[in-house]
Amino acid sequence: MTDDNLHVVLRARPDPGVTADLFEAVAAPMPTVGPGQFLVRVIWLSLDPAMRGWIAEAANYSTPVPLGSPMTGFTVGEVVESRNAAYPVGTIVQGRQGWRRFAVSDGSDIDRVVDPALAPISTALSVLGVNGATAYVGLVELCNPKPGETVVVTTAAGAVGSMVGQIAKALGCRAVGVAGGPDKVRACLDDFGFDAAIDYKATPDLGPALDSACPAGVDCFFDNVGAEQFDRVMDRINIGARIAICGTIGMPSFPLPVGPRPNRQLLIKRARMQGFLILDHYDRYAAIIEQLAGWYRAGRFRWREDVTDGLENAGSALVRLLAGSNTGKALVRVGVDP
């Protein structure tokens, strides 16, 4: 944590696993600020499961991060030098500065200005950031749960899953989480207010556990996993169920794994299953964050952070996240809070 610049660049692609040595920290010159530009000192870096896809060679929803380039990522930082009146020195911004200590911006890679009086600025990467917005779009907009309905979410103790559960509770639903390990189950119940939580690692057959947790069946299913957890929840969907596909962390990217075909369940239950990417909804980002801020002010949200110190450790922290070993939103502290 010095005042020197540093980049962490992608050196190789997963083969097939993501390992820390795919990344290398390299010294970088301090960028100069041109007209209309400003300099961002990165403070917080978000680590996200989707990064597995961003660095893969296989066709995906975005162009892969080029080898030799700094890894991309969502950040919170402070404007420390400015030639842009919209972003004066001292402004806190949430953007996509990537794995760098310092980055120049013209505003095009800034998602929003953060109000440090509302909440700790790191929450702009979690409950009041992409994770919260992801939970909002998938649950509220795609699943549209009604009060009293049952909402199931996988990776329930994670940064997105915990928000799905808390929004479900704010909407008057029954929230049921599936998570891995007793600590995560405890977090679901004690920290995030789920009505029930299942430890899939300790439950050889999820079916009966889901039956107990969802006595009225499943109306909304927010899935981050795929594979068997998906299958067992699908066995229990109600007529008119809505399923949001947010992630597939339990499935290999390639080749496509086989499993029970969902066609007949979707037909018989007249159910809807929809994949989404939060990046498609960026034009409405400010409005979504404002919705979340309303619940935040009402004391609806709790969160946990899993903080790694030092940008040079981002790669190993990402490996830990992809292994499910983190507890709470995975963040890298790149610099000190202002």
Next chain:
Amino acid sequence: MTDDNLHVVLRARPDPGVTADLFEAVAAPMPTVGPGQFLVRVIWLSLDPAMRGWIAEAANYSTPVPLGSPMTGFTVGEVVESRNAAYPVGTIVQGRQGWRRFAVSDGSDIDRVVDPALAPISTALSVLGVNGATAYVGLVELCNPKPGETVVVTTAAGAVGSMVGQIAKALGCRAVGVAGGPDKVRACLDDFGFDAAIDYKATPDLGPALDSACPAGVDCFFDNVGAEQFDRVMDRINIGARIAICGTIGMPSFPLPVGPRPNRQLLIKRARMQGFLILDHYDRYAAIIEQLAGWYRAGRFRWREDVTDGLENAGSALVRLLAGSNTGKALVRVGVDP
């Protein structure tokens, strides 16, 4: 085809295939008409692939047809005796009289009154009936295709599939059909106006054939089949694709067959996949038929009928339909047109 009544009753459940001997024709008394009731002489009986599900023991979207009861089915008939002012003698009705020559009704199992001046009354079971309404709901309401988009439909020469193609053309889309055998492919191209049609029986690898037929990828997919045809179309969906699951005739009902998991494609393509049953949309049936009648009057629809004479032959005609051996809408002529 006498004036005596006749029922065809379900004697046994599929084990696992549907065979003609599951059904038995039995003489039945002529019903008496009570206050508020009327007597329907059935003229046309519709045979539908969904009947496989109606007679199965396995949990389905409707209660199974009880053993010993007349098989259920959509019909067109003529009111020949009436104590109900809303249905005077001579009225042509499309209802759910089932596999009977004569049935008493109080109106609750009547779907609509048919105008014999608009079109042949048998079309109330096809283009202006449940098949047309099924195509309308799945394509127009669930997929919502835009002009210029590519629509793919399986069982494309069938009663529903041919309507999907013709509605797609009426909406200015590219219509691509998948069907089994040269006669059906010819029907798609010459009778129903598809832009391209693929004979899956003569095409060992559907992939390249679909690539040629869908040079701009697939925006809307109306699937009646599941299994490999489904997989190969899913490989080619565009971002934002909409998939309507109308049937699974290419898949066994039980146990759930395995295949490539669609989760990751739905995610990467931000695609939506939705099952539906036309029975859920009966409250809007008249309005849907009116939409279809507009296209009908504009000369947009052609259709083919595969007619079996005699109610007593309905079982063997159903077996033929489920084997894909029919050409056109499968109908049983139970009585003579008025």
